Amino acid sequence: xxxxxxSAHGDRDVIEYGEFPEPxxxxxxxxxxxxxxxxxxxxxxxxxxxxxxxxELPHVPGSDAAGVVETVGDDVxxxxxxxxxxxxxxxxxxxxxxxxxxxxxxxxxxRILGEHLPGVHAERAxxxxxxxxxxxxxxxxxxxxxxxxxxxxxxxxxxxxADIEAGESVLVLGASGGVxxxxxxxxxxxxxxxxxxxxxxxxxxxxxxxxxxxxxxYETDDFAxxxxxxxxxxxxxxxxxxxxxxxxxxxxxxxxxxxxxxxxGATTGPNPDAGLNxxxxxxxxxxxxxxxxxxxxxxxxxxxxxGTFEPRIRETLPMxxxxxxxxxxxxxxxxxxxxxxxxxxx
Numbered sequence: 001x002x003x004x005x006x007s008a009h010g011d012r013d014v015i016e017y018g019e020f021p022e023p024x025x026x027x028x029x030x031x032x033x034x035x036x037x038x039x040x041x042x043x044x045x046x047x048x049x050x051x052x053x054x055x056e057l058p059h060v061p062g063s064d065a066a067g068v069v070e071t072v073g074d075d076v077x078x079x080x081x082x083x084x085x086x087x088x089x090x091x092x093x094x095x096x097x098x099x100x101x102x103x104x105x106x107x108x109x110x111r112i113l114g115e116h117l118p119g120v121h122a123e124r125a126x127x128x129x130x131x132x133x134x135x136x137x138x139x140x141x142x143x144x145x146x147x148x149x150x151x152x153x154x155x156x157x158x159x160x161x162a163d164i165e166a167g168e169s170v171l172v173l174g175a176s177g178g179v180x181x182x183x184x185x186x187x188x189x190x191x192x193x194x195x196x197x198x199x200x201x202x203x204x205x206x207x208x209x210x211x212x213x214x215x216x217x218y219e220t221d222d223f224a225x226x227x228x229x230x231x232x233x234x235x236x237x238x239x240x241x242x243x244x245x246x247x248x249x250x251x252x253x254x255x256x257x258x259x260x261x262x263x264x265g266a267t268t269g270p271n272p273d274a275g276l277n278x279x280x281x282x283x284x285x286x287x288x289x290x291x292x293x294x295x296x297x298x299x300x301x302x303x304x305x306x307g308t309f310e311p312r313i314r315e316t317l318p319m320x321x322x323x324x325x326x327x328x329x330x331x332x333x334x335x336x337x338x339x340x341x342x343x344x345x346x
Contacts, residue, residue, distance in 0.1 A: 002343065003122030004322045007058040009049035012327060017320040017343070020060065023126035027075040030129050032085060035345055037065035037121050038146030038311075039325050039338045040178055041267065046115050047326065053116060062121030062340075063089035063114035066135055066144035076129045084135040086144045086301070087120050087127055088152065089113040090291040094130075105156070105291045112291070121319060123342045133297060136305050146311045146337040147304045150178035151186075152292035153264050154240070155300035158186050161289040162238045162262045166191030169236040171227060171254055173243050175212060176203040176335045178311075179264060183240045184210040185309045186300075195236060197223050199332065206312065206335040224250035235259060245269030252278050262287040312336030318346040 003020035025031050043061045046053070066086040069079050079085065092099050092107035099107050111117050113131065120127065135144045157179075158164050170187040174180040175196035187194045188211025196212035198204050204215040216226045227236060235256035241247055244266030251261050252275045261284065279286065292300070303309050314334035317325050318341055325338045 001123040002319070003060045004062065004319050004340070005058040005060050006047055009047065012047075012323040012330075014047065015323045015326065017322060020058075020122060023124055025071055025073040025076075025126045027073040028128055028130070029073045029126045030069050030076055030079055030085070030132060031071045031124055031126050032065070032067040032087070032120070032132070033070045033124055034065045034067040034120060034122060034145075034342055036067070036141040036145030036339055036341050037062050039329050039340065040064065040149050041265070041329060042112070042115055042149075043119075044326055044329055050115070055116075056118075060119045060122050060125075061114050062119035063087070063112055064146055064149050065120035065125065066141055070124060072129070078129050079132060084137065084139075084144070085132040086135050086148050087113065087125075088131050088133055088148050088294070088297045089115075091117060091128060091131060102293060102295070104293050110290070121322065121340060123344060130294070133301055139305050141341075142313055142316060142339045143304065143311055146313065146339050147301060147309075148297065149291075150182045150311070150337070151300045151304055151309060152297045153289070154179050154182035154186050156292040156296050157240060157262045157264055157289040158183060158190070158238070160292075160296060161287045162240075162260045164190050164192055164238055167193075168238060169193040169195065169231065169256075170238045170240065171195040171197075171223075171236045171251075172212070172240045173197050173218075173223075173247055173251065175207040175210070175215075176332070177242075178337055179242050180240070181207070181210050181312055181336055182309065184212050187211070187238075187240075189303075189308060192238075195227060195230065203335050210312070222250070224253040227254040231256075238262065243267050245272040248272035249275060252284065255282065255284050257282050258284070260285045260287055262289055264289045313339055315339070316341060318343045
């Protein structure tokens with residue numbers, strides 16, 4: 001079979017699409033005939049090399065995919081050949097104190113398909129049965145293959161960690177990206193007043209289409225000042241910040257008294273000034289969030305499958321053009337998800 005892969009960390013020129021060994025399912029695994037997948041910023045970081053993450057090379061990237069069950073391992077009872085499934089990439093041990101308490105994304109050995117483990121951007125992939133979600137017959141493969149990672153991440157951030165309520169105000173940074181455009185839809189669906197930042201007029205209009213009530217061009221305007229002006233200097237109740245060092249001070253400054261900043265990433269750097277004086281004086285909460293529990297995944301994907309939420313697709317490419325897909329993500333070209341499809345299916 002063919003798979004996207006790289007044999008060394010580096011720039012986009014390390015990406016290849018070529019022959020790779022056929023997957024053999026372990027007893028608890030399913031082999032999925034992949035119909036579509038999608039890229040995340042995680043794929044770019046994994047390709048470049050993450051500190052402390054040592055991969056067996058060549059490595060197949062990809063955390064998002066959907067397809068048809070081809071074969072099942074001896075211990076698998078939830079699925080059978082022919083079932084339509086989507087991948088949920090978080091892998092937990094099922095035995096530690098956090099897993100036993102139903103907090104699988106806090107597992108002491110938590111790993112992610114495509115980052116710590118072989119990914120799913122291939123013609124076929126062996127995936128633990130626990131990491132698969134049924135997909136209804138009427139859901140398009142591009143939707144099924146691009147929704148899981150960003151919608152589960154945004155759902156846990158807002159619904160579980162920040163515990164948003166109708167009537168609250170939420171600022172979403174980087175609303176043109178995967179997690180950002182999912183967060184805008186989730187906050188809007190919850191009845192919140194949604195503020196969103198993006199970098200071009202087209203991206204701002206897309207954010208409005210996803211449910212943003214107010215949009216801010218962070219390239220031309222200081223978003224903390226704009227939030228102060230739009231809220232009568234009150235600030236917002238929640239900030240969704242996956243950007244990190246570059247935005248963290250203004251994210252804190254954008255919060256109302258008692259506000260919550262929730263973060264799932266640090267694209268621009270992990271070590272901003274802590275801002276402890278602002279945190280204690282304004283009684284703010286800074287909340288971390290990673291992926292989601294299986295129950296949270298089920299909850300949010302049901303809302304994707306029924307059309308309540310929609311992963312916006314900026315471009316669809318054959319897997320042989322994976323380098324171009326990475327370029328779209330790195331250069332922040334367009335709005336929403338980049339989908340890749342095996343060349344044999346394209």
